[in-house]
Amino acid sequence: MGAQAIARRGEVAVRGLSKSFALAGGRLNVLRGLDLDIRAGECLAIVGASGSGKTTLLRMLAGLESPDAGEVRIDGVPVRGVGTERAVIFQEPRLLPWLTVLGNVAFGLEARGLPPPEAEVRARETIHLVGLADFEAAFPRQLSGGMAQRAGIARALAVRPEILLLDEPLGALDAMTRMTLQEELARIWRDERVTMILVTHDLEEAILLADRVLVLPRSKGERPRLVDVALARPRDRSEQNFVALRRRLMAELSLH
Template sequence: MKIVARGIEKSFADKRGRRQPVLGGLDLEVAPGEFVCLLGPNGCGKTTFLNLLAGFALPDGGEIMVDGRPVTGPSPHRVMIMQSYDLFPWRTVLANVEYGLEMQGWDRQRRRQKARELLALVGLAACEEQHPGELSGGMRQRVAIARALAVEPRVLLLDEPFGALDSLTRSRMQQELLRLWREREMTIVFVTHDINEALNLADRVAVLPSRPGAFRELVSIELPRPRELRDPACLALRDRVERLLA
């Protein structure tokens, strides 16, 4: 397995200093090249779990392994993309994509060539000298994806990356992500609260409970892509997931 999480527990202190559980006893295994969506209501711990996978925080209990090694901190092999894009507004699009390679010590010529290849891959080759503030939300998210791909991560973690986009742009970005996933053969864990998004993207959907506990169910989406969400099989899966979230 690419990712193995066993017995994951996490709590945070409230304003009175009392520990409030967020995750309680989560188990998850993700195969190499699998696309898994974490689905659940607001406040159920989806982002907390993703942060633990990224190594931004450590669990209070349990263990997370990636490629057979325990996660003890961040790694360029596990890259996280958030809804806020986190691009540097003072850097050009090209310089933003170069950033991770620059931190790894790549020389200017090599990192520029790599960044340009990735901008072409996400359809933004003509925008390399622009700044993030000059781009639409969908374009900024493609820059963020190109920057993440630059360091060739083994695992891509996405925290509701398309949540702020309009429905048309969101649909296009979902298809773009699926294309890149197939081409790069990445393992992806994707957080969403949108059932249709999960059904459109995932190989499996891990449904989190509203209160700390184990996943309610891991739902396999054994439908060919591209998926038609009005197809009876997809509608049946939607009903099943809705019942799990009720």
């Protein structure tokens, strides 16, 4: 069987997904009856006002929370808790302070049963991928915020996930570091071809990275909307169509 006949993995199907939380003696509906298909190898950005359910949706995709109704399927299999085919990158890198960069990246591999020598080799490959080859012996306290987040990205990529889930991973960084790492994420996605699902408040970041943008409405009476990002890669933030799409997304968020 040829390589082209092998189905790519990392396809996500969301069906009738609903989630609410207890609030002031009642229930706050965060998501209601969401249906969504995410293609294998796609980059999807999720945007919306605070409280629209962005992080809640990501956590249910990760298996960190259970829905009230509906389900998430990955490659046709229902999600029941966390799984090895998914990796999550949070806003804070959450590195173990007593381990070096190499130790942090290799730790997750060894925890999954990879022999230490093999884990070290793969960890070094991934550290090189994120541009930290000269800092593998550094401890977290010796890293800048951007370097620490690169280490967190390397740790997630090292386990070779089918799906990479990112919750505002660059939100705490300064503007210049953020722009640099946005370009790095675009390059890593292009090279690794994992399914990438990104929660962000930054519309420019969403357009730069995503194939499609899911806009979650502030009002629970409105339906979520999917917007195609039909722009050639690599993308130019100052290009006319890029700017026009950013204005469209701003308008959508302000209207709903």
